[in-house]
Amino acid sequence: MTRPRTRGADEIMRDVARKQVSRRGLMKGAAAAGLVLPTAGTPLSAIRSAAAAQDEPLGSALIGELEGPIVLVDAPRPENLKQAPMLDPLVEDGTLPPVEERVPLEPLVVQPVEGIGTYGGVLRRGFTGPGDDENGNRYNSGDKLIFWDYTGTEFRPALAKSWEFSDEDRVFTIHLREGHKWSDGEPFTADDFVFWYEDLYLNPDIVPVPSGTFAINGQQGRVEKVDDLTVSFVFEEPYPLFLTILGGTTFMGSGQMTSRGFHGGAYAPAHYLRQFLPKYTAQAELDQMATEENVEDWIALLRLKSQWYLNPDLPILGPWRCVSPINTPNWTMERNPFYYEVDPEGNQLPYLDGIQMTLAENLEVLNLRAIAGEYDLQERHTDIAKLPVFLENMEQGDYSVHLDPGSYGSDATLQVNHSYDGDPEVAQWLHNADFRRALSMGIDRDQLNETFWLGVGSPGSVAPDPSVPQSPGEEWRTMWATRDVEQANQLLDEIGLTEKDGDGFRVRSDGNGRLRLEIFAISGAFVPFPRIAQAIAQQWQEIGIQLDVSELERNLGMTRMRNNEHQLFMWANDGSELIYAFPRHALPVDPAEAMMGPLIATWFVTNGEEGMEPTEQAMLDAIDLYRSAGGQTTEEANATAQEIWKIIVDNVFSIGTVGVSPAVMGIRIVKNTMGNIPARQVNMQHARTPQSSHPATFFFRNGGGS
Amino acid sequence: MLSYLIRRVLFALFTCWAISVLAFIIIQLPPGDFVDAYISNLSASGSGISADQAEQLRAEYALDQPIWVQYARWMRLMAQGDLGMAMEWQRPVTEVIGDRLWLTMVVSFAAVVLTWIVALPIGIYSAVRPYSPLDYLFTLLGFLGLAIPSFLLGLLVLYFGFVYFNANIGGLFSPEYIDAPWSWAKLWDMMKHLPVPAVILGIASMAQAIRIMRANLLDELRKPYVVTARAKGLSEWRAIWKYPVRVALNPFASTIGYTLPYVVSGSIIVSLVLGLPTVGPLLLRSLIAQDMFLAGAIVLLLGVLTVIGTLVSDLLLMWIDPRIRVED
Known part of the structure; x- marks a missing residue:
């Protein structure tokens, strides 16, 4: 399979300037098949042609063709197993058994995206400290x-x-x-x-x-x-x-x-x-x-x-085991000689000898190092705002840039606190669907997309990308989510917020002056929440709503959120594309992080003994549907998820802005020496991106030197 | 003299204890605790733990105990010479700080030495030849050095270094040496990286030192004893070096109280900008993570060093300036 050649930096920059960087529908067609058991034995050729069917003209050089390695289900173990040269001496001196005894009789056979790789080399990446274990977990999933x-x-x-x-x-x-x-x-x-x-x-x-x-x-x-x-x-x-x-x-x-x-x-x-x-x-x-x-x-x-990144002695089953733990300036890993994946020619994976993560004192340093080409592969902590600089330095840094849009609806969601009780007047409006619809229609998402996502995002509601099986469909991306100041004003007038003060802002119904909403926006996240919130506050002036932006340090904001102090909280709704595995950003059901209502989450997990029952019938309906899915088959549960999304979107339980974008972990900087790198990969929490691309198949074309 | 010393040491001990209480309270002041910070960090990276797991962690770190119990626990560990476990790093605090302390001291020491080597001669020259063209030039440069924030200078140097010299971005080592055991090659690699942070760290204090030296020496040179010395035919060189310079050095000795903790912490902002693996960024990070043991240990260490530094500078002043001895 040929990969689209990366074009010159200048050419791409011009495209970006002309705003030609538009998105392609993610996995059209492939999604229609829904979730199919692998035992059903989807033939390899079918998957390949499904992938090829997506080969419509590229809207952008940066969002390439979705591709990835193929798991050859039920393939027999290849005849001649081979191993990495670094293991040869260990087998010779008897430290390790021969490769035939190390690989299972029925290994996982994987067809790499490009072809058979060569052994060797250490992948260089950056990490931000001991809390960044997910950086390595995702390579070892x-x-x-x-x-x-x-x-x-x-x-x-x-x-x-x-x-x-x-x-x-x-x-x-x-x-x-x-x-x-x-x-x-x-x-x-x-x-x-x-x-x-x-x-x-x-x-x-x-x-x-x-x-x-x-x-x-x-x-x-x-x-x-x-x-x-x-x-x-x-x-x-x-x-x-x-x-x-x-x-x-x-x-x-x-x-x-x-x-x-x-x-x-x-x-x-x-x-x-x-x-x-x-x-x-x-x-x-x-x-x-x-x-x-x-x-x-x-x-x-x-x-x-029991933590592999802290304890190098822990036996593991992933492709790389820890050598130098995560609490040192160099978190290093080397191949697991007993890994169970092989390529169709019988080469035991992984191809890469190891991974070396160097500690970056802060995100700026990490991004600068990526720009300087000091990393072989980095999709984590790379900043979408620096995309033009990444592109500008592609040749000098000898890397290419790939964008992997996420599948969830909104990178900067205005999560509404449905259990807010600090100010009865504000609570009354926040828990009113028409009020939320009006707020949502007061947002100019195209402007946000151009300003903060450089035009590569998709404006819309909180609903996931139409290509995922749980999506209710394309039209639910835009419901209540396109700018319509007139209708928004009309809705606000209808629910009784007709009075305005001298500056044109609507006033509270209890006569205590202007109606002020407050949003918590955390600084230093993947997306500049405070600046986006400020832009929305400006846009809401036209519908007469005053929004105060509280910029908070992450931990302070999260703690106040858990204490039910927020009215609105800006956060990505990541993970919501597979609602049952990670529901917290779609419904208030997980007390660990319930931006949509901490007290409702407590009510949910204690079966109504503690916390607060939702005031809106629609919320009760959505939670009931969520609860009922446990006894349903995958197809039924996906249909239920679509119903849940319809309720969420129609009632605007939270307000989506721009999503299905590469802003979070989707700006992939790849050294040109690397092979078996998909032009585009999915960017999903449950697919453990980049595990969906089987990092064990990544290799260095030049045999390992960098 | 001895009683003065004992009094000072006792007072220093009390100050250290007060610092420990203050440090503990200030670190505990923001809402939330280490586990909250940990969860927030996980959320930001697209994952998370359950509420029950959070409680489990809290119990493990004894964060569910009242604050005075936590303080007593910390003090008990301290008494045993144990600084505790850095929660975020899952390693003993001594190891975490120890990793970086050495490098911090090298960088800061280089900066301090550079400051003095450059500032003293220039300051003396400016005082001896005031209002000469060179003095004006140094004055201009000095004010520029004072006015430009060092982190901005750091960013500029990083940028130009990268664009024109293809230099590594930040850090004290080239990537291939970060992991390597100590060797001459690694030492040489560090020496090559050292000048940039040393100059950036030193430049502000350099400018300050030049101004102080110049002002003090100018004052001294006008005093009658210098005039007398000159009148008696003492060579210009001796007339300046023997007493006026020595007296003008007083302010330098008195800043040692602040130099000592600085040498250990490095400059937090500049270290962050330049990506230096020093104690400064570690402190910031531990405060954000609400890692009580690590932050507490660093703050306490800095406090204790300030106290010791002040003590040392008092003693030094007594040695340099006989007048202080007489007055005491």
């Missing part, structure tokens, strides 16, 4: 049980080679790969699931509150070992949504390396972690170990030892 294809819409095997539901969707069974080994060479079997369930998950000291994602209608599921390579998840009631839960970045589905030591992911290296449990080791010895590691007790010790 090959350790999820079930994953997605490169479009992020269809399930593909990962650790589990296949799966099925039985007993009317009460039992979900996965099949492991024979001969699959941990990074230390120990076998990976059903016992690792039993250990996780019995010794970690069921121990309230370790997992204090059982996960809601491992329960249907409040009843917890359990893990049963069928044989060494077969594990069943058994539920009291039908739980077909569990497949989506495993596909998402959830407690159950995230995989070991993304679970941050909270012991999610449904399996754990029993042979290694046992030594940190009181059940297997004397308490005195554990206390001794805890003291040596400077942690409080054995629980903290276990958590520390």
Whole structure:
């Protein structure tokens, strides 16, 4: 497959200047197929032609063709397995078994996007500190049980080679790969699931509150070992949504390396972690170990030892294991010699020997280094506002720029607090659908798009991109979301906000002066929230609404938000394209982060015992629909999600501005020496971008030097 | 003399304790705690943990305890010579600071030495030849140095360095040496990176030092004892160096109180702009993360160093300027 050649920087700059950079519909056609089980055996050629069908004229050189590696489902293990040269001496001196014994009998065979790569080289990237573990987690998400294809819409095997539901969707069974080994060479079997369930998950000291994602209608599921390579998840009631839960970045589905030591992911290296449990080791010895590691007790010790980026000794299943931990200026990784992915010619993946992340003291330095071409591949922390500078320096830095639009609706959403109770007058209006519709129509999204997204975003509501299976459709992107000052004013007059003060702003109905709304806008995020909010405040003058922008430091803003102090909160609604795996930005149901109503989220999780019941019937309806999806098949649940979105959009539960853009983790700077890099990849949380492009297939064309 | 010393040391100890209480309170002042900051950070990077996991973390770091219990816990650790665990870094505070302390001291020390080497001769020259063309030139440059914020200078140097000399962006090492163990090549690499931050850090204080030196020396040179010395036929060189310069140095000695903590922290803003791996950015970062142990340790360290520095500068002044000894 030929990749579109990158054009000269000048040419692209001219296009940007002429605002010709428009977006292409994301994955048209591919989405229509909906979610299909890989066991259905979509033939390779079909996927290829579906990809080719999207080959319409490119609207821009920067948003290329969506492409990615193909997982060859059920492909047999290639005859002659090969390994990276760096492993040869280790096999010769007996440190490692030969590659035939390291790769499972049924490996995951992946057809790279471009072709067979060559071994070697260390990928250079930047990271921002110990809190940036997701930077490496996403390169190591090959350790999820079930994953997605490169479009992020269809399930593909990962650790589990296949799966099925039985007993009317009460039992979900996965099949492991024979001969699959941990990074230390120990076998990976059903016992690792039993250990996780019995010794970690069921121990309230370790997992204090059982996960809601491992329960249907409040009843917890359990893990049963069928044989060494077969594990069943058994539920009291039908739980077909569990497949989506495993596909998402959830407690159950995230995989070991993304679970941050909270012991999610449904399996754990029993042979290694046992030594940190009181059940297997004397308490005195554990206390001794805890003291040596400077942690409080054995629980903290276990958590520390379960985080791959802090503990290089932890056996893992992803493509790279940690060498130098994340709390040092150089976070480095090297290949896992037991990784279970191979290319069709039998080369064990990954091609890259390792990854080196250098600590950047701040985002400006990181972006400057990217501009200077000091990174081989960087899509994280790159700033859309610097796009012109990135393009200008492409030749000098010997890199190219790829844009990967996200699939969620709005990068800068005005999240409305539906449980706001600080000012009864303001609360009354915020909880009025017509008021919110008027606010939404008072926003000039095209102007915002040109100013802050350099024209590469898509103006619209909060609904996700029409190409994703849960999208209610194209028309819901624009409902109540195009500028119409006249209708907005009319709506505001109709609901009784007719009085205006001398400056033309509407006044409160209780006679206490001007109606002032306040929005919390956090500085230093991927998108310049405070400046966008200021622009909206200007635009709202025309509908007579005064908006005060409170620019807050991130933690201060988030803490005040959790305390229910905000009226409006500006944030991206990322993750909402797969609503059941990450609902928090679409509905107020997750108390960990409920910008749309912290008290409603508490009400939801306590089954109405605490918190506040939503005042609007539409919100109750949407939450009921959300609750009902657990017992539905993937197709039914997607249809339900569309209904939920229709309610959200029609009632403008939150106000979308511009989204489906590359602003968040979608400005990809790629050194020209790199191969198997998709022209465009999906940018989705559940697809663990760039894991959807299988980083294990990335390689250096020049054999590893940079 | 001895009783004066004891009195000063006791007072210094009390000040240190007061600093520890203040540091702790100030760090706790903003709403939220380390776990809140951690969650906010995760949210900003498109992921998150559940509310239950947050509670679990809070218990693990004892953040669910009342503030005085947390302070007592911190003091108990301190008493054992343990600065605690940096929450964000998951490493002992001593290690986290230790990594950077050495480099910070190298950079800051280079800046201080550079300041003095340049500022003293120029200041003396300007005082001895006031209102000469060169004096005007140095005055102009000095005011420019004072007026230009050092972070702006840092940005300009970074930009021109990158555009015209293809220099590395920020940091103290080339990428290939960051990871490498210490060697002569790595040392040389650091020496090559050192002048830029040293000059930028030094330039503002350099300008200041020139002005102070010039003003003080001018005052001294007009005094009768200098006139007498000259009248008695003392060589110009000796007439200037023997006493006036020594007296004019007083303000420098008295700034050591601030120089010491500066050497350890580096300049926070300039270090951030230049991407230097020094203690300054670490402090800012720990405050944003509400990492109580790390921020507390750094603030306390800086406080203690200020106290020690003041003590040292008092003693130095006594040594340089006999008049102080006599008055005491």
